[in-house]
Amino acid sequence: MRNFISGIVFKGILICFAVVLFLVPIASPNPDGLERVAKDKDFDKNARVPLVTALLPDYSVPWLKDTKLSSIVSGGAGVLITFGLVYLVGKAVSKPKKQD
Amino acid sequence: MHIPDGFLSPAVSAAAYVISGGTLAAGIRSRLKKRLEQDKIPLMGVMAAFVFAAQMVNFPIIGGTSGHLIGAVLCAAIFGPWTAAIIMTTILAVQCFIFGDGGVTALGANVLNMGILAVFAGYFIYKLFYKIQNRVSYASLFISSWFSVVLSAVLASIEISVSGLNSAAFIEIVKLMVYWHMLIGIGEGIITVLIVKYLKRIKPDLFEYEKV
Numbered sequence: 001m002r003n004f005i006s007g008i009v010f011k012g013i014l015i016c017f018a019v020v021l022f023l024v025p026i027a028s029p030n031p032d033g034l035e036r037v038a039k040d041k042d043f044d045k046n047a048r049v050p051l052v053t054a055l056l057p058d059y060s061v062p063w064l065k066d067t068k069l070s071s072i073v074s075g076g077a078g079v080l081i082t083f084g085l086v087y088l089v090g091k092a093v094s095k096p097k098k099q100d
Numbered sequence: 101m102h103i104p105d106g107f108l109s110p111a112v113s114a115a116a117y118v119i120s121g122g123t124l125a126a127g128i129r130s131r132l133k134k135r136l137e138q139d140k141i142p143l144m145g146v147m148a149a150f151v152f153a154a155q156m157v158n159f160p161i162i163g164g165t166s167g168h169l170i171g172a173v174l175c176a177a178i179f180g181p182w183t184a185a186i187i188m189t190t191i192l193a194v195q196c197f198i199f200g201d202g203g204v205t206a207l208g209a210n211v212l213n214m215g216i217l218a219v220f221a222g223y224f225i226y227k228l229f230y231k232i233q234n235r236v237s238y239a240s241l242f243i244s245s246w247f248s249v250v251l252s253a254v255l256a257s258i259e260i261s262v263s264g265l266n267s268a269a270f271i272e273i274v275k276l277m278v279y280w281h282m283l284i285g286i287g288e289g290i291i292t293v294l295i296v297k298y299l300k301r302i303k304p305d306l307f308e309y310e311k312v
Contacts, residue, residue: 008303012146019153028158030166033280034101034256041273043266048106054200059156074199075156079149081198086148086190090141093132093186 013083020075025068101256101281102195102210105203109263116259117208123216124189127182135312136183147175148187152194159287167284170252172218173226173245174292177236178299180311181223188215209259213252222248236307241296242289249288253281 031039038044050057056074064070108116151171158166171191175184189211195201202210222244229240257277261270299306 006142009142009146012143013149016146016149016153019150019157023157024153027156027168028160028166030158030160030164032101032158032166032168033161033253033277033284034103036165036280037273037276038107040276041266041268043107043260043268046106046265047104048203050200050203051105052197052200052204055198057200059199059201071156075153078152078156078194078199082152082191082194083145083149085194086187087141087145089186089190090136090144091138093128094136094138094141095133097138 013079016079016083017076020072020079024071024075101213101253101277102192102202103206103213103256103260105205107203107260107263107265108206108209109265110205112259112263113205113208115208116206116212120189120208120211120216124185124211127185131182131312132186135310137310140179140183140309144179144183144187147178148191151175151187152191154291155191155195161280161283161287163280163283165280165283167249167280167287169288169291170214170218170249171292172214172248172252173222173241173288174295176219176223176311177226177241177296178306178309178311181219183312184219184223185215188219209256213255213259217255218248218252221251236296236300238293238296241293245289245292246282246285249281249285250278253277 035044038047056077059074060066060070061073064073151169151174154169154171156168158168160166172184172188175187179187192202192207192210192215196204196207196210225247226240226244229237229244233240254274254277257270257274261273
């Protein structure tokens with residue numbers, strides 16, 4: 001079971017990286033549904049610069065500027081951060097393991 | 101549909117935080133802490149990472165707009181609604197704080213829309229179909245995924261409109277949001293079905309596990 005889990009985790013993370021490497025660079029640059037409505041109804045100007053300074057703002061690495069490489073690297077980081085954080089949160093909210 | 105800072109009034113922002121926070125806290129206390137087995141955690145991590153990656157891949161929609169997977173029903177169909185809500189909330193928090201996608205003041209609302217409403221409404225519809233058909237059907241996944249997107253778009257419209265920070269009429273905002281998200285929902289449905297098809301092939305009993 002253990003081996004299966006670690007196998008699935010490893011393969012799963014690889015698939016995530018593949019998505020970031022191959023699909024993110026060809027993602028549509030069009031505004032999403034909400035952005036589009038905000039623009040058409042003239043309230044997109046209400047959007048404030050995020051109040052919290054993001055580490056990887058807008059899915060880019062600051063020193064890599066606004067390039068596809070920037071998106072890929074930040075996406076890869078996001079995959080690992082998300083995996084790690086959900087792992088920690090999962091441990092915190094799940095049924096405690098029985099102490100023998 | 102990550103709402104940025106500046107779209108919601110303090111009152112709406114706070115109310116959303118309270119409702120989201122309260123709901124999640126209740127779920128953790130009454131369900132997750134009692135029934136979520138720790139052996140699910142690695143898979144939760146992988147699915148969360150996948151949904152994060154997939155949310156970065158915007159697909160074009162007719163009319164010059166784009167959409168992306170939310171992943172609420174995908175997670176709920178595997179893990180159950182409360183676990184899915186925790187997964188979605190964590191993803192939204194990562195997006196908000198690390199990537200600036202979705203405002204901090206709007207995180208409560210974004211969680212309410214995409215982590216709670218999308219999850220529970222979608223799962224409710226999915227379960228309804230399951231009770232009738234007695235199996236995981238692609239039709240049920242498509243329909244429940246579609247509704248998860250459209251309903252969360254409606255709630256986002258309500259939040260933005262009630263906030264009163266813009267001059268657009270509520271009905272105008274809702275009409276447009278529903279229009280675009282009906283189209284985006286088709287993408288969500290298709291992508292969800294394709295992913296489930298793949299997952300069923302590599303692990304057929306994945307959808308039989310106890311759902312929390």
